[in-house]
Amino acid sequence: MFPQAPPIRRKLMVMLLVTCGAVVMVTCLSYFIYEFWTFRRTTVSQLDLLGEVIANNSTAALAFDSADDAQQILAALAADRHIVAGGLYTAQGALFARYPAALAEGMIPAAPDTDGRHFVGGGLAIFQPVMRNGKRLGTLYLRSDLGAMYERLKLFAGTGALVVLASLALAFFVSRALQRQISEPILALAETARAVSDRHDYSVRAVRQSADEIGQLTDAFNHMLGRIQQLNQELEQRVLERTAELRAANQELEAFSYSVSHDLRAPLRHIGGFAVMLEQHAGRSLDDKGRRYVAVIQDSATRMGQLIDDLLTFSRLGRSEMRREPVKLNELVEEIRQSLQAEINGRHITWRVAALPHVSGDAALLRQVFANLLANAVKYTRQRAEARIELGADGRDAGETVIFVRDNGAGFDMKYADKLFGVFQRLHHSDEFEGTGVGLATVRRIVQRHGGRVWAEAKLQEGATFFVALPSATARASSAPSKNS
Amino acid sequence: MSEPKNILLAEDNPLDIEMTLNALQTNHLVNEVVVVRNGAEALDYLYARGAYAHRVAGDPALVLLDIKMPKVDGLEVLHCMKNDAKLRSIPVVMLTSSREESDLLQSYKLGTNAYVVKPVDFSSFIEAVTQLSIFWTVHNELPPRVAREAE
Numbered sequence: 001m002f003p004q005a006p007p008i009r010r011k012l013m014v015m016l017l018v019t020c021g022a023v024v025m026v027t028c029l030s031y032f033i034y035e036f037w038t039f040r041r042t043t044v045s046q047l048d049l050l051g052e053v054i055a056n057n058s059t060a061a062l063a064f065d066s067a068d069d070a071q072q073i074l075a076a077l078a079a080d081r082h083i084v085a086g087g088l089y090t091a092q093g094a095l096f097a098r099y100p101a102a103l104a105e106g107m108i109p110a111a112p113d114t115d116g117r118h119f120v121g122g123g124l125a126i127f128q129p130v131m132r133n134g135k136r137l138g139t140l141y142l143r144s145d146l147g148a149m150y151e152r153l154k155l156f157a158g159t160g161a162l163v164v165l166a167s168l169a170l171a172f173f174v175s176r177a178l179q180r181q182i183s184e185p186i187l188a189l190a191e192t193a194r195a196v197s198d199r200h201d202y203s204v205r206a207v208r209q210s211a212d213e214i215g216q217l218t219d220a221f222n223h224m225l226g227r228i229q230q231l232n233q234e235l236e237q238r239v240l241e242r243t244a245e246l247r248a249a250n251q252e253l254e255a256f257s258y259s260v261s262h263d264l265r266a267p268l269r270h271i272g273g274f275a276v277m278l279e280q281h282a283g284r285s286l287d288d289k290g291r292r293y294v295a296v297i298q299d300s301a302t303r304m305g306q307l308i309d310d311l312l313t314f315s316r317l318g319r320s321e322m323r324r325e326p327v328k329l330n331e332l333v334e335e336i337r338q339s340l341q342a343e344i345n346g347r348h349i350t351w352r353v354a355a356l357p358h359v360s361g362d363a364a365l366l367r368q369v370f371a372n373l374l375a376n377a378v379k380y381t382r383q384r385a386e387a388r389i390e391l392g393a394d395g396r397d398a399g400e401t402v403i404f405v406r407d408n409g410a411g412f413d414m415k416y417a418d419k420l421f422g423v424f425q426r427l428h429h430s431d432e433f434e435g436t437g438v439g440l441a442t443v444r445r446i447v448q449r450h451g452g453r454v455w456a457e458a459k460l461q462e463g464a465t466f467f468v469a470l471p472s473a474t475a476r477a478s479s480a481p482s483k484n485s
Numbered sequence: 486m487s488e489p490k491n492i493l494l495a496e497d498n499p500l501d502i503e504m505t506l507n508a509l510q511t512n513h514l515v516n517e518v519v520v521v522r523n524g525a526e527a528l529d530y531l532y533a534r535g536a537y538a539h540r541v542a543g544d545p546a547l548v549l550l551d552i553k554m555p556k557v558d559g560l561e562v563l564h565c566m567k568n569d570a571k572l573r574s575i576p577v578v579m580l581t582s583s584r585e586e587s588d589l590l591q592s593y594k595l596g597t598n599a600y601v602v603k604p605v606d607f608s609s610f611i612e613a614v615t616q617l618s619i620f621w622t623v624h625n626e627l628p629p630r631v632a633r634e635a636e
Contacts, residue, residue: 258585262553265582269603269610270500276607277507302606 008186012179013172020171021164028160035156039149044117044124047144050080051128055140058088058130062096062137070097082148084123087141088130096138112139122146185209189218202229257315264308272301310438314423317445322362329356329370329403332363333391336371343378347387354392357401359470365446372439373405373466379433380409380464394467400452401472408463412456420456443468491517492618493545495527495562496580497554501603505549505580508611509618519545524557528565531572544575547621550597552581552588560591567596576621580614 054073061069070088077083077099085108086099093111118125120143128140185208192206202225208218275297283291333353359366374389381387387408394402412420412427419425421444424437440454443466447454451471458464492509496502502520509518521527527550529535533542548566550559559579566572576598581588583602592600601617604610 258583261585262582265603266498266501269582269607270504273504273507273607273610274500276611277504280511298607305604305606 009179009183012183013175016175016179017168017171020175021168024164024167028163032153032156032160036149036153039152040146043144043146043149047117047124047126047142048128050077050083051126051140051142054086054142055128055130058140059132059137062088062090062130063132067097071099071101073097074099075101077142080144082144082146083142084145085141085143089139089141091136091138093139109141112141115139181210182214185214185218189214189221193221196225202232253315257312260308261312265305268301268304268308272298272305275301307436307438310436310442311423314438314442314445317365317368317442317449322365322449324360325363326358327361327363327366328358329366332367333370333374336367336374339371340374340378343375347382348385349378349381349387349389352388352390352392354390356391356393356403357472359401361450361470362446365449369443369446369468370405372443373468376439376466377405377407377409379435380411380428381407382433383410384408388463399472400469402467402469404465404467406463406465411458411460411462411464413460414458417456417458421454491519491543491545493519493521493527493530493548495521495524495549495554495559496551497522498551501551504607504610505614508614511611512615512618523554524550524559524562527562528557531566531575544572546576547618548575548577549580549617550577552579552583552592560588560595563592563595563597578617578621580617 054077057073058070060066061073074086074088074097077086083099085103087103087108088096088098089112090096095108095110098108112127115127115129118127123143123145125141125143128142129136130138130140188209189206192204195201195204205222205225206218208215208222275294279286279291279294279298283294286294330353333356337351377389378387381389388406390404390406392404392406394404410428410433416427420427421440422437423441425441426435426437428435444454447468447470452469454466454468456464456466494502494505496505506518506520519530521530526536527548530537530540531544531548533540548562550562552559559581563577563579566575566577573596577596578599578601579588579592579597580601580603583589589600598621599617601613604613
């Protein structure tokens with residue numbers, strides 16, 4: 001079920017084993033220490049007792065100065081194999097008898113030490129006074145190698161080790177069974193969480209396996225999932241509703257613009273058409289004033305038609321589908337310049353077109369942007385003998401590509417810069433520069449739909465610079481600069 | 486080329502009719518222009534039924550259709566004509582105020598031969614109507630009549 005060893009299981013196991021091992025070790029060690037001290041005390045008192053018995057038995061042998069008897073009494077020590085040496089000293093301190101009889105000279109002190117116990121070289125030795133009726137007859141010497149104690153301790157250590165191993169093994173198997181109660185609900189919870197984050201499926205639920213804190217955690221987790229799922233659904237529902245509302249509003253707008261396009265244009269066509277027909281029919285009988293009136297009617301109708309067309313185009317901009325494709329700006333600009341030839345005709349314009357980046361966007365819409373900007377530049381430089389129009393890309397930073405169109409034309413007062421991009425907003429009189437005031441509004445709307453922005457800098461009578469900034473996540477550099485005049 | 490080259494104009498707006506007729510007369514196009522005021526009448530004329538049951542036989546050389554008309558609109562007339570083997574070869578020009586993309590697409594999908602937006606500017610209007618009429622009634626060769634009826 002889980003491809004990798006789940007760390008939490010291992011952690012729990014290690015935790016349990018370490019705890020169990022430590023407890024067993026401490027228990028064994030304390031028993032060991034207790035046993036050591038107890039046994040040592042027992043050994044000492046046994047040696048004391050033996051010393052007293054032998055000392056009592058030896059009084060006669062010492063009193064009668066009978067070395068044989070003393071030897072025989074000491075030979076009884078053989079009953080305890082841990083007594084490695086024994087000896088009787090006279091009251092004057094001379095060695096009187098020894099055990100075993102063949103004991104080497106160096107193995108037994110030449111003279112008695114102070115009475116009592118002495119631990120020497122891994123063994124215990126005692127000097128026991130031999131007394132009779134309050135009179136000291138000599139000294140008994142006994143040495144035990146404490147072998148019994150060490151044997152017993154060895155046995156005890158072995159048993160202890162076995163106990164520790166057995167406990168650990170037992171702990172391993174028991175904890176393996178028990179830790180499932182803790183780890184499995186956590187793992188199940190983790191698995192559910194992973195399913196949620198991997199598949200973004202908020203409909204899954206973790207199974208509650210116990211009533212403890214993990215159970216509470218599972219419940220809280222499920223509750224949260226339920227809430228997220230609910231919020232998601234509400235959000236989707238709201239998006240659907242809003243989309244439907246938007247669609248309805250869009251349809252209304254569509255119907256409106258359809259009706260504008262059909263029904264408003266018809267009477268306009270009639271005004272213009274019948275003015276022409278009037279001119280044809282009665283032109284000769286009209287005086288100059290009358291003919292001018294008819295001409296004004298025709299021009300106004302034509303202008304109104306142009307306004308309606310521009311407005312319709314502008315309103316369609318916000319609704320039409322937008323395609324994204326790589327657009328080579330230099331090619332685009334070149335095509336627009338070709339189409340502007342009619343207006344340029346007879347004028348001298350110096351063009352300076354730098355290498356422009358490739359951008360991603362709707363080619364038809366971006367063409368409208370630059371067609372408007374270039375047509376404006378051509379239009380507003382009309383009064384210049386030496387017109388100069390410059391296109392370039394600004395330093396690309398802050399995640400956008402900035403393209404500018406600069407001219408040395410009429411410019412405008414920066415005071416009115418905020419009105420520049422509004423629909424039907426014009427900064428020049430139409431008898432000076434013709435236009436409907438939709439061009440720059442169109443430019444702004446298209447650029448905004450591309451996620452970019454537009455702005456302008458200008459000085460009255462010195463020229464204007466229009467900037468188009470497009471998000472540069474979609475822009476990349478191109479080569480091939482062109483310079484024309 | 487010996488048949489009478491009449492034009493069927495389906496248009497509900499009397500002023501547009503007057504302007505269209507004026508344009509045709511100005512350019513001395515001598516065709517007879519049959520004017521109908523809605524799509525239903527246009528179909529009656531084409532099928533020689535109803536008010537037109539006793540009209541002179543023969544199909545018009547050109548049909549000018551306005552899109553927005555009462556009762557049966559221009560697109561429906563176009564649909565009927567292009568689905569009828571006998572009427573299919575008559576050239577149809579949608580002559581309309583609408584620049585709407587949907588109308589344009591729909592018209593071509595239904596098989597119109599041309600789509601002309603009535604210009605607001607009258608001189609352009611005269612030009613457009615004249616060009617259309619000359620092209621479709623003078624220059625354009627229709628399939629031989631026998632072949633058309635055999636379809």
